[in-house]
Amino acid sequence: MDNPHLDFTAHPASASFNHFDQDNDAPPPFESIQYDIICRRQIKPKPNSLKSTFAPSRFIHLPDAFEFAGWGSLTRLSLTDDDSKAGGLTMSAMKKNKVLGQWTASALAGNAVLGSVFYALPAVVAVGGIFSPISLSIATLILFLWRPIMEELASALPISGAPYTYLLNVSSKPLALVSAALLLLDFASTSVVSAATASTYLAGEVDLPFPSWVGAVIVLFIFVCISLTGIRESARIALCVLSFHVATMIVLMIIAAVHWGRVGNDQLRENWSAGLIRGGTSPAQIMKQVYYGFCLGMLGLTGFECTPSYVARIKDKQFPSVLRNLHLPAIVLNSVIMLLVLATVPLDVILAGANVLSVLSLLAAGRWLRVLLAIDAIVVLCGGVLTGILSACELFGQLAQNRAIPALFLRALPVTGAPFMSIISFAAFCGLLYATAGGRLDVVSQMFSLVWLTVMTLFPLSLLLLKFNRGRLRRDRRTPLFTILFAFIIVSIAIAGNIAVNPRTFGYFSAYFIGITFLFSLTQNKSHILRCLYWIYDQYPVLHRWKITSNWGSRLVDAIRRLKRRPICILVKGDEIDQLFRMILYVWKNEETSCLKVVHFSDTEKGVPSELEANVKILDEAFPELTLDLILVPTTFEPKSVAALAHNLDIPTSLMFMCCPGPNYTYSIAEFGARIISL
Known part of the structure; x- marks a missing residue:
């Protein structure tokens, strides 16, 4: 042959192939084939041509060059002292951010979890009848399946923003945006239900000059204004509110139990007889009531899904204790309160659904306990409104950082620093949600239960994808596959029950979910x-x-x-072309960019992989729509170096992608702040 580089017989590589065939060993490495160079013909394109294809443009009035992103370049980048200093400050801020112990971390979500007793009980009794305590007990015990799932996820990916960030790191971006749509609907339901219930309890104590739905709108408006002032949720304030709520509930349970012992079981017998007449006495009818009560009893656990959203702020090894602190009190509170209500309050009053706990406190101790309970309800539920707003702002911020929604959502007011666009957009969505439900608390509550169950489905789904796609990640515990599959079965049964109880709520849920997902798809x-x-x-x-x-x-x-000029980084370790191809293909499918920077951190001992530059050039030609710039950084690959690189290139670490680290890797993925996009 004229070209010695194309004469395969001129190389002793054939011996290597024969050895591989005979001994059935692993294929020889690229270097052993003894090709000195990769033979590629890379001619710079003419003004109106693509990189290496002659496919015509689909646009009549645009040249073929419109599809051509440009040739990449090779850069050897040395990080400056300013970059290193900025990287060090980033790492210090990340360590200082872990400020929440098990009690303060429990308080942030605890007000929502334990405060849900104010709006969950009437919805459960409406379908579960006198068997509601059994239904609530089953519902709360089911969370024992979710605790190991959430613990393993938080151990492998200690990143705030779950489950959106979980799915973003273990699957594709479109699936993560579906989870973001569910989370937004969950946060909006939290705020609307909390505001409406607070207004209902207030209307039970004072004569309001307007309907209760107007009071809910006023509560939402007040807390939107508070959020615009830049006030952030304080863990200590949340702990004080939760302590007051727990103390009030303990007082209520003790006094109600004493009242039950004083009046006897007459009211319980009346409720039992009335409940059997209303719901039926056959085993099938009883099982139906227990099942429907269990499905809606999940509403009493709302807020539990919020704990992974701030896991990056929780101190190491404290997350399992946080889940325990939320779960065990919820078991006691929901079941015991429900039993006390049925034992002392007439069933027709309970089914009326207005301030059930206020009626219980009035019967048990008189006016003073009812006033105390109303104050507790209003304070805790208003805290739920603020939690929903702040959680939504956090979600909008993450979506904007990942370029899923416009950067306008990152803008803040000059004085208060509040993300005004996120707050106003969320408030408008809450108003739309409440208005289309006709201002009815029962409709929104039932939809809230369905939304919460769907959000809880994302956790076993995330762990299943984590085990399959990111099995090499280091984690402190391993959840059996049977537990994950059983959680899927349970939550599917509960979702089906919620739909069967009121199919109209599924219509509301579907309409909002499809609408939000469609909007996210447009912005993405x-x-x-x-x-x-x-x-x-x-x-x-x-x-x-x-x-x-x-x-x-x-x-x-x-x-x-x-839009296409906004750069994105991929952090590569080796020169394997298949791995490079998969990472580039992920960016091409999931991100809007034509400027991709391939970054390799090289130390003095190992140097740069021999075929990295050649393979990047091949892939640069294979993707005409992308410009692949190879950047070689002569320093150790560690979180501080990645943060310094982000400062140098002015690219946030959230837009830097990497492959999955091994189980023995020194650093946690949370320290890098990058996204995992490859096994």
Whole structure:
């Protein structure tokens, strides 16, 4: 052959292949084949051509070069002292952020978990009848399945924002956006139900000059204004509120138990007889009541899903204790309170659904306990409203950092620092949710139960994908696969029961879920939508001639180019072309960019992988829509170096992607702040 590089017989590599065939060993490494170079013909394109394809452009008035992102470059980057200093400050801030112990961390979600008793009981009694204590006990015990699942997820990925961030690291971005839509609906339901219940309890103590739904709107408006002042949720304040709530519930249970012992079981017998007449006495009818009560009893556990959302702020090894502190009191509170209500309050009053615990406190101790309980309800439930708003703002911020929604959601008011766009958007969505439900608390509560169950489905789903796609990640515990599958079965049964109780709530849920997911899909695929708009514009030449529309095309093209120029990094360890291809393909499918920086940290001992530059050039030609810039950084790959690189390139670590570290790796994935996109 004329070209010695293409003459395979001229190389002793054939011996290596024969040895591989005979001994059935692993294939020889690339270096042993003794190719000195990779033979590639890479000619720079002409002005109106693609990198290495002659496919015509789909646009009539745009040249082929529009699809060409440009050739990549090779850069050897040395991090400056300023970069290293910035990286050190980032790492110090991350360590200082772990400030929550088990009690303060429990308080942040505890007000929602233990405060749900105010709006869960009437909904459960409406379907569970006199068997509601059994239903609530089963519902609370089911969480023993979720605790090991959530513990393993938090151990492997100690990153705030779960389950959105879990799915973002173990699957594709579209699936993560589906979880974000569910979370947003969950946060909105939390705020609306809390505000409506607080207004109901207030209306039970004073004569309001307006309907209770107007009071709910006023409560939402007040806390939107409070959020705009820049007030952040304080763990210590939350702990004080939770302590007051727990103390009030203990006083209520003790006094109600004493009252029950004084009046005897007459009221319980009456309720039992009335309940059997109302619900039926056959085993099938009894099982149906217990089942429906169990399905809606999950409403009494809302808030439990919020604990992983701030796991990065919890001190090491404290997360399992936080889950325990939330779970065990919920078991006692829901079951005991429900039993005391049935033993002392007439069933028709309970089914009326208005301030059930206020009626219990009035019967047990008189006016003073009822006032105390009303104050406790209003304080705790208003805390739930604020929790929903702040959680939604945190979610919007993460979505904006990941470029799933516009960066406008990251803008803050100049004085207070509040993310005004996130707060106003969330408040508008809450208002829409409450208005379309007709201002009815029971409708929103039942939908809330369905939303919460769907959100809880995301945790076993995340762990299943974690085990399959990121099994190498280090974690402190391993949950049996049977537990994960059993959790799926239980939550599916509960979801089916909620739909059967009131199919209309499933309609509300589906409409909102589809709408939010559609909006997230639009904001995630902005450049694709703009390309479609330009294609439509391109098909009508008359639009190019009209004065009013003649500049639309240039504006659309400029907007597409601005979106595509925003860079993204992938952090690579080796030069295996299949691994590089998978990582680049992930970016191409999940992110809107044409500027991809391939970064390799190289130390002096190992040096740069021999085929890294050549393989990046091959892939640069294989992806005409991407510009692959290879950046070699002569330093050790560690969290501080990644933070310093982020400062140098002005790219946040949330837009730096890496492969999954092994089980014996020194650092946690949370320390890097990068996204895992490959096994």
